[in-house]
Amino acid sequence: MKKSKLITLFLGSIILLIILPFFGQQLVSISDVFSQNELQYVFVHYRLPRVIISFLAGAMLALGGLLFQSIFANVLATPYTLGISSAASLGAILAIYLNLSFSLGIVDSPVLLAVLFSMIFVIILYLISRQQKIFETSKILLLGIALNFLCTSIVLYLQFRLDYLNSFKIMHWLVGSMQNISYEVALLMLVVAIICLPFIFLKRQELDLLSLGEEFALSKGVEVKQVQWLFIIISSLLVGTVTAFLGPIAFVGLIIPNIARMWLGAKHSVLIIASFLLGGMMLSLADLFSRVVFAPVEMPVGIFTAFLGALFFLYMVLQKK
Amino acid sequence: MISIQNLFFRYGHKNILQDINLQINKCDFWAIFGANGTGKTTLLKLMAKQLEGYSGTILLNDKKLNDYKQKEIASIIGYMPQKILFSMPYTVREFLEISMYSNTHINKETNAYQETLQLFKLQKFENNLIYQLSGGELQRLLLASVYIQETEIICLDEPLNFLDPAFTQLTMSILDTLYFEKQKTIVMVMQHWQSLYFSKIFSQVKVLMLKDNKIYFSGAIKEALPMFEDYFEVKLNKIKDGNTQYLL
Numbered sequence: 001m002k003k004s005k006l007i008t009l010f011l012g013s014i015i016l017l018i019i020l021p022f023f024g025q026q027l028v029s030i031s032d033v034f035s036q037n038e039l040q041y042v043f044v045h046y047r048l049p050r051v052i053i054s055f056l057a058g059a060m061l062a063l064g065g066l067l068f069q070s071i072f073a074n075v076l077a078t079p080y081t082l083g084i085s086s087a088a089s090l091g092a093i094l095a096i097y098l099n100l101s102f103s104l105g106i107v108d109s110p111v112l113l114a115v116l117f118s119m120i121f122v123i124i125l126y127l128i129s130r131q132q133k134i135f136e137t138s139k140i141l142l143l144g145i146a147l148n149f150l151c152t153s154i155v156l157y158l159q160f161r162l163d164y165l166n167s168f169k170i171m172h173w174l175v176g177s178m179q180n181i182s183y184e185v186a187l188l189m190l191v192v193a194i195i196c197l198p199f200i201f202l203k204r205q206e207l208d209l210l211s212l213g214e215e216f217a218l219s220k221g222v223e224v225k226q227v228q229w230l231f232i233i234i235s236s237l238l239v240g241t242v243t244a245f246l247g248p249i250a251f252v253g254l255i256i257p258n259i260a261r262m263w264l265g266a267k268h269s270v271l272i273i274a275s276f277l278l279g280g281m282m283l284s285l286a287d288l289f290s291r292v293v294f295a296p297v298e299m300p301v302g303i304f305t306a307f308l309g310a311l312f313f314l315y316m317v318l319q320k321k
Numbered sequence: 322m323i324s325i326q327n328l329f330f331r332y333g334h335k336n337i338l339q340d341i342n343l344q345i346n347k348c349d350f351w352a353i354f355g356a357n358g359t360g361k362t363t364l365l366k367l368m369a370k371q372l373e374g375y376s377g378t379i380l381l382n383d384k385k386l387n388d389y390k391q392k393e394i395a396s397i398i399g400y401m402p403q404k405i406l407f408s409m410p411y412t413v414r415e416f417l418e419i420s421m422y423s424n425t426h427i428n429k430e431t432n433a434y435q436e437t438l439q440l441f442k443l444q445k446f447e448n449n450l451i452y453q454l455s456g457g458e459l460q461r462l463l464l465a466s467v468y469i470q471e472t473e474i475i476c477l478d479e480p481l482n483f484l485d486p487a488f489t490q491l492t493m494s495i496l497d498t499l500y501f502e503k504q505k506t507i508v509m510v511m512q513h514w515q516s517l518y519f520s521k522i523f524s525q526v527k528v529l530m531l532k533d534n535k536i537y538f539s540g541a542i543k544e545a546l547p548m549f550e551d552y553f554e555v556k557l558n559k560i561k562d563g564n565t566q567y568l569l
Contacts, residue, residue, distance in 0.1 A: 208419045212405075215371070216402065220395050221423035261409070266410045
C-alpha cells in the first residue's frame, strides 16, 4: 500500500521534472529543444534550472518543516516559528540596506548574509538555552518566537529607512520568489540536500520517537537533546539555504508534511521521502502557476503558497479529530 | 539493583527531595505514595534517568546511573510517564514497533510483538490510530510499550489514573503476570492503595511513603497499613474478611 503510494510519488516527480520545463508563458515543443532558436535558449538556461530549483526548494522546505514538527512533537511547528527565516531575511535585507556588493562566486552578498544570519541565529538560540538552562522545547519555541519578532522589527525598521526603490526590492525579497536562477544555484541546493538526507534517514527511528513527545522519547532511550539540536541545525541549513536564494517562501514546510502524514501515516521511514517528493512537486507546480496566471507579469510564488497555506492552516486548526 | 544514597534534588530554590535512601532489590514490588508535590514523580524519574541535576548517589547494578547511555538505561529500566497525549497518527502496531528502539535482542516480526498484543488485550486495536483510543486503552498501550522493551525493571508513574474499576483490575492482573511469571522488578507511583487489593502481590508489596519531601516510612505493607490514617490524614473504615483486614 504505502510502497505503491511512494512509487506513485516518485514517478509523479520524475514526470513533472520532465514536462514542466516545456510549459510557461510560451509552450516549448520538443523540436524547439533541439533547434538553435530563442526558445531553446529559454528552455535550457531558464526553464530547466528553474524547475530544478523550485523542486529542490519545495523538497527542502518540506523536509525542514517535517523535522521541526517531529522534534517538537507538534504538527503546527515550522522553522519559521523559530525565526530562522526571519533571521535569514534580516541578513539579506541588511546587505541590501548597506548596499554591500561583494560576492563569492555565484553567491552574492544578500545570499551570503542570509545564510550567515540564519546560522548565527541558531547558534545564539543554542547558547542562550544552554546558558539559561532552558531545555523544555516549549520554552525554546517561545525563545525562538521572541527572537523572530526581534528580527522582523529590525527588518521593518530598515525597510522604513530606505527609499521607494530599495524598499520595493526588500518587499519583493520578503515575499519569496524565483530570482536566482542558474545551474550553479541548483547544484548548490542539490549538494545541501544530498548532505542532509542520509543524516535524516539514519535517524528515522529517533524521529519517530521524538514525534511522540520528548518525555516519551527519553523513556525509550533517545538522547533527546543531542538529536533535537542535530535536527535544528540540519533543518536550518536546509531552510536557510532555500531562504537565502529564494526568500522566505511561506507555508510549504507546514502544509506538505501534514498532507503526507494524512496520506501515508506518521512513520518517518516513509514520511521523509514522501515529504521530500511532495514538497518538490507542490512548489514546482505552484511556480508554474505563478509564472502563467498573470502573464506576462510574474507573480512571486510566495504569495501563492502563503494563500494556499493560510487556507490549509485554517482547515488544520478547525478540523476536529 | 537500584541503590539510592543521600539523594537531594532542588528545583530553583525549592527542595523537592531531601536525603532519600532506598535499596531496590531484584523482584521487589515497590509502591510509592505521597501527597501532591512531595516529589514522588521526581524520585521515580531520577532513578530511571529521566531527570538530571541531583546530588547524592544512584547506582544501577553497582554502576553510577550517569555512566549509562540513555539507550542502555532503556534496555534495563522501562519507564512509563504519566498520561501523555499524542498528536501523530501512528497505528497501535507502529507505536509498539517504535517502542522496541532500545531492545536489540528481539526480531521485530517474532512473538514478542504478538505476545505483547495478547497479554495486554490489544489485538483488536492493532490497526487503530493511537489518538483514537480511549483513556483506559491508551494507558494499557503505554504499559504494553514498556513491556515490549523487555527490561528487568519497570517504573510506572500512576498507571492507574483515569482508569475505571474494570480497567484497574485488568491492569493489576497484568502487573501480577509481570511480577510472578516474568519476574520483573516493579516500582510504581500511586495515589490510592485500595487498587492494590486487586492484586495477588498485595502481601509482598513494599511501601515508600514520602512526606514533606522526605521519606516518612519505607518497608513492608503490613507495617505500613496501620500508619495510613495518620499519613493520609483520613479516617479509614476497617473490614475484616477471614484473616485479612481491609482499610477502605
